[in-house]
């Protein structure tokens with residue numbers, strides 16, 4: 757990849773963030789919105805990826821690529837790559853456009869399709885996994901992701917405070933694991949953060 761242009765990246769980050777706010781304020785139905793991660797949660801993901809030097813990142817739920825923009829920016833520094841999984845082919849194309857404009861598309865592989873079908877095809881190990889798709893499917897994603905995480909890797913999932921009931925089975929699944937240290941961060945809509953133990 758050529759030299760990273762942080763101003764180009766910032767311009768796209770701002771445009772996607774503002775468009776997400778506009779869509780929400782206009783009351784568009786969820787299926788027609790970007791449903792982007794809260795900016796504070798995106799910053800947390802970015803810092804986590806940087807601090808852990810994550811080089812192999814997997815994301816479930818790309819939408820328009822807002823969280824992917826932040827993960828890819830971390831990869832500029834870590835020398836890493838992101839594989840991101842998105843059910844809706846149209847949304848995957850929107851994300852592709854944003855990542856290209858931001859100058860980070862070389863660092864991202866977008867895989868359209870149901871993550872429950874595309875996750876088994878991925879070859880780990882991954883250093884960081886981010887889950888932000890259907891809450892009712894979080895346990896399915898977790899089951900498929902966990903064996904592909906390296907020891908010491910992080911699994912982060914969004915909406916565990918805003919949608920506490922829907923994500924409770926996922927938190928219970930994580931907390932029942934003997935090889936995971938788990939907490940909930942009240943950042944944005946609430947992030948579950950689990951670190952895979954070195955068993």
Ligand SMILES: C[S@@+](CC[C@H](N)C(=O)[O-])C[C@H]1O[C@@H](n2cnc3c(N)ncnc32)[C@H](O)[C@@H]1O
Pocket residue numbers: 790791792793816817818819820821822823824841842843844847869870871872888889890893
């Ligand atoms: C909350 S949005 C993701 C927002 C994105 N992470 C961001 O911050 O910009 C959830 C996305 O997950 C996608 N999705 C839902 N079920 C999925 C599945 N089984 N596999 C892959 N993607 C899925 C939806 O199409 C939607 O685009």
